[in-house]
Amino acid sequence: MRKALVILPLVFLAACQTPREACISDASGNLPTINRLITEAEGNLARGYAIGTREEVEIERDYCTRTLQDGSTTEVRCDRARTIERRVPVGIDLNAERAKLESLYQRQAQLQRQIAPAIQACVAAYPE
Template sequence: MKHFAILPALALIAACATPQEQCINTASNEVRNIRTGISTAQGNIARGYAIFKSRESYEVVDVCYDKDKKPYTCYNTEYRTIESPVSINVAEERRKLANLKKRLPAATRLMNKSVASCRVQFPE
């Protein structure tokens, strides 16, 4: 649930970013995604299983107020994140990790060139 609450805040921050910051953020996406994948794969290998996250809604009893400010019982929908273990093929996860680590240097070089280009294109 924490991740879902962060998304609107990130959208607001992105909307307030300067053109240079937006360009750099876009240029950094691939490296960020690869690093996230590496971290996830390492965690999965260390645990021996992956973690599947799902969002589940549930109803809670609450007190609401009508237009005359009279209280009445109502139901509100709230959400929680459920984490479940999922079996993985550890050998396949190791291959995926090796591939991600192999892709990282080239992606980092491309990111560095793109960030330099962003700084030239959008000086601050």
């Protein structure tokens, strides 16, 4: 069920793309992922640390209605556990992060060279 809730909006968004945008998106391959990783690494270096997530359980105190054997109802105290994700700072090796960023820049340039002809073909096939 959860997977469907994630996928359905993406399907609707994809349906909103023009043929040209869809062609360019298909041709781009891993470039959007590389770009996202570059942005993340640049942010980590600018801050001096990464941002991670940690799951925590919070207890919500509430009252629940219970039905007794005789059919009457009563209010009883009940606790509900709720898992939340918190963003937390995470220490990183700044030299390793710089090396990773340099590698990502190189991969980005390589991908851009590889996909440029395909993007030009998309523009030619679907002029605006």
